[in-house]
Amino acid sequence: MKNNICRVLACTFLLIVNFNLNASAQTVTTKISGGWIKGIKEGPTLVFKGVPYAKGPVGPLRFMPPQPAAPWKDTLSCQKFGSMAAQGGDQLRGNEDCLSLNVYTPTTNKNAKLPVLVWVHGGSLTGGSGMGMNGHAFADDDSVVTVTINYRLGIFGFMYLGDVNKAYKTSGNNGLLDLNMALKWIKQNIAAMGGDASRITVMGESAGAKLTSALLASPQAKGYYSQLVLESGAVQCIRDSVTAKGIRQRLMNELGVSKPADLLNLSAEKLIAAQSKIANGAQGTNYWGPVSDGVVIDGDAYQAVRKVNNNKVRFIIGTNKFESKMFMGFDKRLNQPDSTVLYGWFGDNYHYVLNAYQTEAKKIGADSAALKVLTQYMYQMHSYRLANTLAQAGNQVWMYRFDYKRDGTGATHADELAYLWFNPRQNNFNDTEKQLATQMHQNWVSFIKGNAPGEVSGKSWPRFIAGENNIAVFDAVSGISHLSNIYNDKASPSACFVLK
Numbered sequence: 001m002k003n004n005i006c007r008v009l010a011c012t013f014l015l016i017v018n019f020n021l022n023a024s025a026q027t028v029t030t031k032i033s034g035g036w037i038k039g040i041k042e043g044p045t046l047v048f049k050g051v052p053y054a055k056g057p058v059g060p061l062r063f064m065p066p067q068p069a070a071p072w073k074d075t076l077s078c079q080k081f082g083s084m085a086a087q088g089g090d091q092l093r094g095n096e097d098c099l100s101l102n103v104y105t106p107t108t109n110k111n112a113k114l115p116v117l118v119w120v121h122g123g124s125l126t127g128g129s130g131m132g133m134n135g136h137a138f139a140d141d142d143s144v145v146t147v148t149i150n151y152r153l154g155i156f157g158f159m160y161l162g163d164v165n166k167a168y169k170t171s172g173n174n175g176l177l178d179l180n181m182a183l184k185w186i187k188q189n190i191a192a193m194g195g196d197a198s199r200i201t202v203m204g205e206s207a208g209a210k211l212t213s214a215l216l217a218s219p220q221a222k223g224y225y226s227q228l229v230l231e232s233g234a235v236q237c238i239r240d241s242v243t244a245k246g247i248r249q250r251l252m253n254e255l256g257v258s259k260p261a262d263l264l265n266l267s268a269e270k271l272i273a274a275q276s277k278i279a280n281g282a283q284g285t286n287y288w289g290p291v292s293d294g295v296v297i298d299g300d301a302y303q304a305v306r307k308v309n310n311n312k313v314r315f316i317i318g319t320n321k322f323e324s325k326m327f328m329g330f331d332k333r334l335n336q337p338d339s340t341v342l343y344g345w346f347g348d349n350y351h352y353v354l355n356a357y358q359t360e361a362k363k364i365g366a367d368s369a370a371l372k373v374l375t376q377y378m379y380q381m382h383s384y385r386l387a388n389t390l391a392q393a394g395n396q397v398w399m400y401r402f403d404y405k406r407d408g409t410g411a412t413h414a415d416e417l418a419y420l421w422f423n424p425r426q427n428n429f430n431d432t433e434k435q436l437a438t439q440m441h442q443n444w445v446s447f448i449k450g451n452a453p454g455e456v457s458g459k460s461w462p463r464f465i466a467g468e469n470n471i472a473v474f475d476a477v478s479g480i481s482h483l484s485n486i487y488n489d490k491a492s493p494s495a496c497f498v499l500k
Contacts, residue, residue, distance in 0.1 A: 029075060030108040032189040036075040039103075045139045048103045048193070049131075050082030053185035054178065056097035057152060063161060063171045063264065066099060066181040084129035085153045088276035092269045094129070096156060101182055104135030104146040105193045112194040115201065115449050118186060118225070119148040120179060122206030122414070124285040125237065126154040126275065137421040142445045145195035147186055151178035151211070155251070155263075155271050158288040160244035164260045172244050172291030176214050183215075183224035201227040201448045205417060207285075209233025213386065214290040216313075217297045217304035227447065229316045231420075232323060232379050232413060234386040235301035236496035237289030243347065244291045246499035250278045282330035283344045286497035301494040302389055316447055317387045317464075318400035318416075318471070324374035325412035335370055346377065347499045352492040353377045376487050379413075382496065384486045391466045398453050399464040403475040404436055416474070420444055432476050440474055456480060 026041040032051075039048035054066035061067060082100030087093050106114065117138055121128040130148035138144040151157060157175030161168035170177060179202075187197045202225045204212035210233040215221040217238060248260060254274040257263060263271070279287055290297055297304050328334040333341040337357055342350035353373060360369035384399075391397045402416040418427070422437035429437060443453040443461065453461045457478045462470040469483040 025079075027079070028108065030192045032192050033185075034069050034071045034076070035073065037078045038075050040079045043136065043140060045104050045106060045136055046108060046193075047105075047135070048078040049080055050100045051076075051078050051103065052082070052100050053149070053182045054099040057099060057156070057174070058096050062096065063156065063159070063168055063174065065170055065174065065177050068181075069099075069185075081129075081131040082150060084131070085150055086156055086268045086272055087123075087127045087153050088272045088279075089127075092272050096152075096268055098150045098152065099178060099181070100130075101147055101149040101185070102130055102135065103190075103193050104139035104148075105195065106139060106143055106145075107194040108192060109194055110191045113191075113196040113199075114143050114145045114194050115199040116145045116147065116186065116190055116195040116197075117448050118183065118200060118202045119146065120151070120202060120204035120208035120212045121148070122204065122208040122233075123153070124279075124282075125158060125175065125207040125211065125288045126279065126284070128153075128207075133417075133421055134423065137423045137441075138445065138448070140423075142448075144445065144448055145190060145193060147182075147190075149179070149182045151175045151182070154275050154288050156268075158244075158290065159248060159251075159263070160241055160291050160293065161260060161264075162241070162293055163245070164264075170293060170296050172239075172241070172293050173218075173296040176211060176218060176290045176296060177220075179211060179215065180218065180221050180224065183221065187224055198226065199450060200225045201229060203229035203231070204233065205231040206233050206414060207237070207289075210235070210237035210289060214238055214297065216308060217290075217301055219308055220296065222308060225313070227314045227450075229444070229447070230318075230383065230386070231416060232319050232383070234317070234382040235305065235494060236379075236382040237286065238297060238301040238304075239289055239291050239495055239497070241291055241293060243495065243497065243499040246347075247278070247287050251275065254278050280344065282327050283341075285327070286345070302385075305386075305389060306393070314396040314447070315387070315390055316398050316400065316444070316453065317383050317390075318402065319375075319380045319383050320413060320415055321401060321403040321405075321410040322371055322375055323379040323413045324371055325410070327378070327413065328370065328374065334374060336366060337370055337374070345497075347497045349377075349492060349496070349498050352489055356489060377489070377492070378496065381488055381492070382494075385488060385494070387464055388466045388486075391464055397464040398447070398461055399469075399471040400461075401471055401473050401481075403473055404433075406430075406433070416440070419474070436474060436476070436478065439478060443472075 052069040084094035085098040135146035138146045160172035209230040213235045357373045419437040422441040446454045456472045461472045473481045
């Protein structure tokens with residue numbers, strides 16, 4: 001009885017505290033295409049959370065392209081983050097009804113015309129959400145309107161069903177179409193949140209960079225952005241339909257169904273559980289992604305990129321020194337890779353990786369060779385391929401490599417994020433790291449505002465010219481470097497993972 005009374009009193013206290021906090025919080029309203037929305041003031045920044053940019057892709061809209069959000073009559077409360085996309089783990093997390101975005105802005109003055117940064121989160125295209133990054137990092141002090149988005153993941157975002165019914169012909173690109181829809185919404189509405197619709201930078205890391213790069217191969221996305229930042233990811237996620245069907249067949253085998261149409265009405269719990277099982281941990285990082293379906297994306301990734309005229313778009317593209325180190329920690333087999341583990345990670349591309357590893361191991365030893373070769377085939381080779389293609393077409397491209405690690409072992413995948421999203425009020429950096437974070441953040445802000453990234457340790461960060469290979473290297477002592485050689489296995493396909 002005493003414990004019950006304590007619990008009631010504790011709950012009552014929390015309700016009173018929450019009520020008082022909500023009552024004292026300063027709110028703000030603005031009108032967008034769907035109606036009025038109410039956000040909240042957090043420090044110097046106005047924040048609108050969980051704003052719907054499309055209808056919930058549920059019921060008859062399940063596995064279908066996103067549809068514009070329906071308007072509402074009353075003021076819509078946008079003070080809490082929306083549900084993350086359905087994703088795995090020990091159990092189903094998130095929800096299929098997930099198509100919302102969050103806006104961090106210094107002002108709702110329509111005449112402010114501030115530059116806009118759109119963040120596309122990573123997570124192997126099977127996990128993560130827009131609330132994973134704090135938009136205050138760019139909005140509070142840099143006068144950048146920052147938008148973070150949710151998009152459909154895994155099965156719901158990238159399962160090819162075009163051979164089941166023509167209505168699903170673009171289902172393998174639902175996640176990409178969600179990004180397109182979000183950008184269209186931003187183009188239409190960002191002025192009401194102080195933004196300039198003509199200055200939109202889309203930035204992503206890892207899977208977010210891969211998905212963002214696919215905008216280049218989609219004619220439907222043209223005109224929705226003016227700049228892209230691709231951190232550790234390029235078009236290697238774009239799959240052919242044979243590979244997409246192969247992954248789908250693995251899913252069907254796990255679920256014990258015989259026809260692709262049988263997947264349509266299975267619960268999210270069953271689908272996500274099977275998705276997690278076939279991914280077998282980190283090795284499934286390349287299993288899902290946009291599909292060359294002949295509609296949204298037509299042809300090989302680089303053929304598609306060349307078809308879309310992007311010569312007015314500017315780019316920052318880069319990778320980290322030892323991208324693969326994180327994945328080698330997840331999957332210890334990668335430290336001594338053989339055909340079995342490499343097939344799991346690269347599909348029928350495994351023999352390109354295996355041959356390169358065996359050749360390199362004779363020169364520098366097995367451990368060093370695994371770290372180097374896996375980094376090349378997972379990320380670096382693909383990022384430089386894309387940078388060369390864009391530079392040769394006349395685009396303005398700046399390349400970087402992030403090397404810094406506090407223990408001196410070299411940066412792995414995602415290590416740069418804390419430095420780019422630097423918040424001077426919230427960090428545990430030492431003096432060297434604060435200086436590095438300030439440097440990188442300023443370079444990115446300069447680019448987002450439409451300028452060149454500027455100087456790195458007193459020297460101008462030059463544009464990347466195919467054949468010249470000048471890049472910025474960010475480390476304890478940062479600077480400009482000229483790469484004498486860029487690795488490229490010309491026989492290896494544009495897609496990281498292929499099934500024949």
